[in-house]
Amino acid sequence: MSEKVVYLHGDAPMGEACSKDRSPGDQDTLLNIRDLRIEATVYPPGENPKDIILVHDVSLTLKRGRVLGLIGESGAGKSTIGLASMGYARGGVRITGGEVMLNDRDILKSGKVGLRSLRGREICYVAQSAAAAFNPAHRLMDQVVEAALFHAMGARTEIEKRAIALFKKLGLPYPENIGKRFPHQVSGGQLQRIMTAMALCSEPDLIVFDEPTTALDVTTQIEVLAAIRDAIRDTGVAALYISHDLAVVAQVADEIMVLRHGRLVEQGITQQVINQPLEQYTRALVSVHHIDHEERDRAKASVLSVEGLTAGYGDGAVKVLCDVTLNLNKGETLAVVGESGSGKSTLARVITGLLPPSGGGIQFDGRPLPRLLAERSKEDLRKLQMIFQTADIAMNPRQTVAKIIGRPLEFYFGIRGAERDRRVFELLEKIEMGQDLANRYPAELSGGQKQRVCIARALAAKPKLIICDEVTSALDPLVANGILKLLLSLQNDEGVALLFITHDLATVKSIADSIAVMYRGEVVRYGTKAEVLSPPFDPYTELLLSSVPEMEVGWLDKAIASRRMESAGN
Amino acid sequence: MKPIAKIIGQRVAFGALTLWIVSLIIFAGVQLLPGDIATELLGQSATPETVAALRKSLGLDVPAYLRYFDWLSSMLHGNFGTALSNGRDIAELIKPRLYNTLLLAASAAAISVPLALVGGIVAALYRNTFVDRAINVVTLASISFPEFFVAYILILFLAVHAGILPSLSDVDSTTSVLDRLIAMALPALTLAVVVMAHMLRMTRTSIINLLGNQYIETARLKGLPEWRVLVRHALPNALAPIATVIVLNLAYLITGVVVVEVVFVYPGLGQLIVDSVQKRDIPVVQACSLIFAATYILLNLTSDVLSIVMNPRLMHPK
Numbered sequence: 001m002s003e004k005v006v007y008l009h010g011d012a013p014m015g016e017a018c019s020k021d022r023s024p025g026d027q028d029t030l031l032n033i034r035d036l037r038i039e040a041t042v043y044p045p046g047e048n049p050k051d052i053i054l055v056h057d058v059s060l061t062l063k064r065g066r067v068l069g070l071i072g073e074s075g076a077g078k079s080t081i082g083l084a085s086m087g088y089a090r091g092g093v094r095i096t097g098g099e100v101m102l103n104d105r106d107i108l109k110s111g112k113v114g115l116r117s118l119r120g121r122e123i124c125y126v127a128q129s130a131a132a133a134f135n136p137a138h139r140l141m142d143q144v145v146e147a148a149l150f151h152a153m154g155a156r157t158e159i160e161k162r163a164i165a166l167f168k169k170l171g172l173p174y175p176e177n178i179g180k181r182f183p184h185q186v187s188g189g190q191l192q193r194i195m196t197a198m199a200l201c202s203e204p205d206l207i208v209f210d211e212p213t214t215a216l217d218v219t220t221q222i223e224v225l226a227a228i229r230d231a232i233r234d235t236g237v238a239a240l241y242i243s244h245d246l247a248v249v250a251q252v253a254d255e256i257m258v259l260r261h262g263r264l265v266e267q268g269i270t271q272q273v274i275n276q277p278l279e280q281y282t283r284a285l286v287s288v289h290h291i292d293h294e295e296r297d298r299a300k301a302s303v304l305s306v307e308g309l310t311a312g313y314g315d316g317a318v319k320v321l322c323d324v325t326l327n328l329n330k331g332e333t334l335a336v337v338g339e340s341g342s343g344k345s346t347l348a349r350v351i352t353g354l355l356p357p358s359g360g361g362i363q364f365d366g367r368p369l370p371r372l373l374a375e376r377s378k379e380d381l382r383k384l385q386m387i388f389q390t391a392d393i394a395m396n397p398r399q400t401v402a403k404i405i406g407r408p409l410e411f412y413f414g415i416r417g418a419e420r421d422r423r424v425f426e427l428l429e430k431i432e433m434g435q436d437l438a439n440r441y442p443a444e445l446s447g448g449q450k451q452r453v454c455i456a457r458a459l460a461a462k463p464k465l466i467i468c469d470e471v472t473s474a475l476d477p478l479v480a481n482g483i484l485k486l487l488l489s490l491q492n493d494e495g496v497a498l499l500f501i502t503h504d505l506a507t508v509k510s511i512a513d514s515i516a517v518m519y520r521g522e523v524v525r526y527g528t529k530a531e532v533l534s535p536p537f538d539p540y541t542e543l544l545l546s547s548v549p550e551m552e553v554g555w556l557d558k559a560i561a562s563r564r565m566e567s568a569g570n
Numbered sequence: 571m572k573p574i575a576k577i578i579g580q581r582v583a584f585g586a587l588t589l590w591i592v593s594l595i596i597f598a599g600v601q602l603l604p605g606d607i608a609t610e611l612l613g614q615s616a617t618p619e620t621v622a623a624l625r626k627s628l629g630l631d632v633p634a635y636l637r638y639f640d641w642l643s644s645m646l647h648g649n650f651g652t653a654l655s656n657g658r659d660i661a662e663l664i665k666p667r668l669y670n671t672l673l674l675a676a677s678a679a680a681i682s683v684p685l686a687l688v689g690g691i692v693a694a695l696y697r698n699t700f701v702d703r704a705i706n707v708v709t710l711a712s713i714s715f716p717e718f719f720v721a722y723i724l725i726l727f728l729a730v731h732a733g734i735l736p737s738l739s740d741v742d743s744t745t746s747v748l749d750r751l752i753a754m755a756l757p758a759l760t761l762a763v764v765v766m767a768h769m770l771r772m773t774r775t776s777i778i779n780l781l782g783n784q785y786i787e788t789a790r791l792k793g794l795p796e797w798r799v800l801v802r803h804a805l806p807n808a809l810a811p812i813a814t815v816i817v818l819n820l821a822y823l824i825t826g827v828v829v830v831e832v833v834f835v836y837p838g839l840g841q842l843i844v845d846s847v848q849k850r851d852i853p854v855v856q857a858c859s860l861i862f863a864a865t866y867i868l869l870n871l872t873s874d875v876l877s878i879v880m881n882p883r884l885m886h887p888k
Binding site for chain 2 (some may be wrong): 083086088090091115116117118119120121124125127129132133134135136137138146147150151181182184185
């Protein structure tokens with residue numbers, strides 16, 4: 001059964017790789033990890049340092065030319081395993097057991113010098129954020145050819161020629177000249193492709209891809225993903241593909257390993273893992289975005305209406321919002337969706353008064369809202385609360401949870417002492433957290449718990465409207481799901497309206513009553529959820545919707561093929 | 571390249587403005603000094619008439635703001651005036667002294683800057699090992715001792731006991747280059763020891779601060795050895811803060827050498843300013859102060875421009 005589904009992709013290069021794989025034999029095994037155990041020492045505040053196990057005796061085998069997807073949430077140990085396959089452990093992390101056999105020798109026993117001769121030659125690495133992984137001080141070409149040059153794999157001119165060929169293969173513009181640029185001079189999606197070219201430049205046996213498309217916009221992701229996938233196929237390099245997004249991995253990997261808390265949950269052929277998952281946890285991952293949310297009746301009064309809003313930075317030199325008109329009814333959710341640079345966060349800044357608009361007006365709760373933060377009354381401030389993307393930095397690290405949640409109670413209502421404590425406990429209950437967490441500091445909470453505390457802080461002010469700016473983007477899918485469910489049930493109980501800013505269309509589908517699609521500072525599509533999500537679409541919304549990876553093997557091929565047909569048709 | 575020219579132009583303009591303000595402060599400060607130069611020169615027995623005559627010949631009877639503009643414009647024309655104590659041309663007085671001071675500073679820099687850079691890189695390479703701690707202790711010790719103490723220790727060992735270097739750095743315009751270098755060796759060494767620590771520790775810290783960056787991990791995962799990771803991937807990004815500290819120390823080498831010049835009887839600007847203050851030779855003090863201020867501002871300007879030039883985002887805009 002497994003033999004059949006290996007031929008996921010009908011293309012010729014893959015077919016060759018597969019037929020090579022069919023002949024059994026150990027010489028086909030490239031990477032063989034046995035009982036890998038990885039530990040780290042943690043220093044919890046106020047306690048003695050202790051050792052924790054990050055990876056519990058995980059084993060895996062990867063054949064030449066194959067792609068293994070490592071899936072899991074943060075803390076699952078997937079990146080740690082990926083780096084361990086290069087004999088590398090980040091600061092404070094130790095590989096304490098097991099073996100990593102690459103080309104039939106245990107690289108954990110090869111010593112510092114031996115490891116260095118492997119890295120950048122036999123195994124290469126593609127990092128999550130190429131923008132951070134490239135050295136800002138050097139030109140791209142110097143960095144792309146560095147490993148191959150250092151390992152004396154040829155003359156510079158020859159290696160540069162190879163790099164240019166790879167730039168071409170990965171669909172980069174100006175392949176001859178793009179290497180002369182500095183990292184800040186090319187876009188994020190281009191950098192990620194160049195990083196892939198950098199890994200391929202040494203012609204390694206194995207590449208570790210560590211969430212290579214996670215930091216990209218969804219319309220960029222699909223192109224980079226296709227470029228990476230084709231490059232893997234054409235060069236026949238083997239890959240460990242690490243991601244938290246099962247739908248993405250399904251497009252690239254032949255096999256998938258699901259990890260959780262450093263342990264193997266399930267392993268199998270891609271088709272089987274996403275269509276017939278065996279374990280409960282995998283099933284949860286596969287069905288992660290299935291929140292049912294019915295649109296509400298639209299006969300209510302408006303709480304926020306924005307009329308012809310225009311705003312920019314630097315005395316109007318940079319225009320970020322252009323004639324934005326939106327309306328949000330009491331107790332409903334308006335999702336503002338767009339990619340980075342679409343102006344959606346600027347919209348939030350203008351509504352909250354952090355950035356005064358250069359034109360247009362805001363009506364809030366029946367009254368016009370002053371443009372400037374300083375001119376708004378305390379009541380205006382109270383009724384309009386905000387929750388941020390990174391809960392970590394939105395809270396004072398030196399205040400306890402009780403203090404953080406209690407602060408709006410004191411500030412807006414003058415509630416103090418025992419009454420405040422009672423209200424804090426009530427709020428903790430609402431966000432489904434125990435009272436024992438009241439005395440903890442933010443650093444002692446998990447990512448999801450931190451965001452819940454921020455929600456409680458916003459609720460404490462009894463607002464009419466909460467602006468949620470990418471509140472689930474930094475969270476794992478299952479945790480994010482929990483937060484979304486919580487927001488929806490709180491909305492039902494409290495009747496608060498939500499302005500939900502996000503780049504994630506799946507989130508929009510789960511929670512919105514109405515949707516505004518933003519592109520380059522303009523609202524290109526606006527209406528109820530049903531209206532916005534049904535055809536006929538405008539070109540941008542169509543592109544956006546068709547770029548969201550679906551949990552289906554072969555989705556990427558279909559999506560790319562339909563795009564090519566469309567552009568050919570035009 | 572246009573924004574760079576603009577930024578640098580702004581810095582230069584700010585430098586000129588600062589220098590002008592400094593000139594005001596110097597002039598005002600000297601005016602506030604107690605006593606009168608004419609009385610000082612003529613002594614207790616002078617009659618009011620002779621004092622008035624001298625004041626007139628020195629131009630002291632003119633209102634202060636006029637004297638200020640007069641002084642400023644002659645300064646701008648390179649005319650420093652004449653010294654009160656001996657009537658010599660101040661420019662002629664300062665020229666050899668300034669040359670000596672610059673030469674001493676250059677020698678000290680030539681010893682200390684390369685040592686500090688290499689030492690800092692070595693300390694970063696062997697961070698938290700015995701090597702790093704040893705470097706740390708030595709530099710901490712050298713930064714803690716006052717410079718005259720370092721000077722006397724060096725004299726004790728290198729001049730008195732070993733007898734290889736002279737303890738007095740008496741040079742004049744007839745001294746040959748080689749003799750000059752030998753005579754300058756001890757003060758140059760003293761200054762090098764004093765300024766090296768600061769630069770070395772900055773180099774080490776700046777490099778180590780960058781090691782948490784992801785591009786450092788990228789470099790390590792290319793299989794590069796640690797020294798190459800530091801020199802090629804960390805150092806270029808650490809250059810701006812290092813350059814700032816180096817330039818600040820260079821400025822100190824020129825303007826802060828008074829003590830060392832006195833200890834070694836080295837005829838530099840520092841000596842001249844100390845002598846002139848004692849003799850109340852105001853024009854000389856003013857001229858020296860202005861030269862020091864100009865040096866300081868010029869070097870700080872250099873460090874600003876260096877950190878702009880070393881930022882690829884500014885050098886190569888999108």
